[in-house]
Amino acid sequence: MSATISARLDPSAAGSEVVAGSDAATTGKSEGASDRGEGGRVWRSRVIRLVSVIAVVVAWQLLTANHIRVWVRFDTLPTVTQIVRAFGHQLGTGTYWLDLGQSMIRILSGFVLAALAGVASGVALGRSRLFADVFGPLTELARPIPAIAIVPVAILLFPTDEAGIVFITFLAAYFPIMVSTRHAVRALPVIWEDSVRTLGGSRWDVLWRVVLPGSLPGVFGGLSVGIGVAWICVVSAEMISGRLGVGYRTWQAYTIVDYPGVFVGIITIGVLGFATSAAVELLGRRATAWLPRAGAETR
Template sequence: MSAPAVTLEAVAPAAAAAPRAAQSRAGRMVWRSRAVRLLSVLAAVGVWQFLTADHIRLWVRFDTLPTVTQIARAFRHQLGTDTYYLDLGQSLIRILTGFGLAAALGVIAGVALGRSRWIADTVGPLTELARPIPAIAIVPVAILLFPDDEAGIVFITFLAAFFPVMVATRHAVRALPTIWEESVRTQGGTRFDVLWRVVLPGSLPGVFGGLSTGIGVAWICVVSAEMISGRLGVGYRTWQAYTIVDYPGVFVGIITIGVLGYTTSAAVEFLGRRVTHWLPRGAEAGK
């Protein structure tokens, strides 16, 4: 009887060390991935500086573009002004308002179109006709519809994000296995139970896919709308810098837009991972 006890005592430390070793490997992989990403950005910056500082002309005329050092000086100057933060806040208010409305109404519309045949037959054709129209093409209509430019820009932002969210939600709802709903029904569940316990949780991965796409499209359209009819905002300031031939200022605006877009998209994806942490793919992605 003593031999099995000795064997278990020998195996137990190794079994306990296995998860620690796996966590250590995962940690090293994460840091290695972050280092590679940082190096890729630094390499791109170095190539940009080389091409612009040495006035390289290949198929593209890099000698007409500002260098990294010129952009950095312009960025440092902008960070010391109140106007930069005012534009930043105005663009964020517009994007969060329009995207928030699109997220709420897009999910509601997607669930309704995916669950109701009557709504799909009556409202579905209208959404399919409107969906291919670029939101930025609605700028003249928004100017006519709304009494001020601010409401029009928010409307354009909402429209840009609404359709990706709605379509992704509709497809996610329609792709749910019918056996899930039948299981709730057989246990005496109501239509509300099916919606709350099956439709909404089951469609969350698709919903957040639509939200991730929608926030990117919303940034494209809010910046374009600010350039056309805005009086404040990152897009407006970027276009103004171009009109006065301030090319370093143009790239300050471009970099700011990129950072804002990356940050908001990362926030949406982070929230999606947290909400859908119970999915197997969430566990696999962390490995």
Template sequence: MIRILTGFALAAVAGIALGVLVARSRWAGDLLLPPVEVVRPIPAIALVPIAILVFPTDEQGIVFITFAAAFFPIMVSTRHAVRALPTLWEDAVRTMGGGRAHVLWNVVLPGTLPGVFGGLSVGMGVAWICVISAEMISGEFGVGYRTWHAYTVVDYPAVLVGMASIGVLGWVASASVELLGRRLTRWLPRAGESAEGDIR
């Protein structure tokens, strides 16, 4: 859980920040998007050899793999969410004297929350897949390592327990992200509420 939470938190901060930057700034998009798009198709688990070479401990390498797995879904979802915002909202705030910082904090970030949390949910799922795989390849402890070790010693009951543990922990982590997203977007109208309001 420490590996997941550390890598995921770093990916959330970096992914949201970069997604907003490349969507709001043309020069940043032209400069940063090409290298990001070149790296994005590379599976995070394929970075394990690089992580082993670059980071002095397996723990740091596994956190890096988790970060790389979650970063791209979060960044892409944030970028699309920012670009999908109606320009009318920003124009209205600017007409009333709002500056760029005011627009960012009061229009862009709140308006993109549904899209951002969609990316966070996907990122959490991908991060779990990759952290388990990284533990199996280069870890010394963890659910993934224990599950693989049980397989190598032909302890199939322990393998099943490990698989069940991975599923439950992954579900709890993804459900927590979705619950937080619903709590932070309670002010948004729901589809059923909008239809009911139109009928009335």
């Protein structure tokens, strides 16, 4: 009623309402079309990824089942069907789940310790000149040494193989996390800290309100790399000095010429590595959701 009266008193107002309504309708349609287009791209990307995996599996089956030798000797490798049968058998045994649980305990223990130590020391290296002078040369000397080369030292240093494997895992994940955090802290714009200082903030305010939030993308980049390197080293350490674990069981399958069992271990390691890396990246996206996203459609 009031809108009708206003239109009679002021025709231009009625026209503006019509234009505003049409603009809103147009905007709603464009946003709906954009959402549908984004959803289509996401599903297309998922289908392509699934097809690529299926194509590799089919190619593997064809090459191994037909005993193809084209520089690479596929005739010596098990077929996909043999691996699937071995996988089904392993899933029904308690040993498989015991090995899986043991490897997960080792990787999570070492990785969590490395995350805490790596972030703390990376922030200290990026913020404190004294800490960088004292601790920086030691990290740069130790960083190029492969963690797996420390296995003999870990065997001598720790009273149990379990503690040694966790230490190797810790060492493998620590350096990527520390280096990424250090670079992220040093790359923060100085004006952010100056702004907090100008408003009367203390050093702790700068740390909690600028340094830690601003370095989160770099921190999670290091965590993502660290978890992958940690899996490489924990499996290698299990093969060398382990008593249980996926790496130990994979090497044992090789020594008894159980090649399908070897590939069961390899696939298990790949799935576990993918799951833990995806969990770290998901946590990183949640923790940095406030940041602007560039090129999100490529993910």
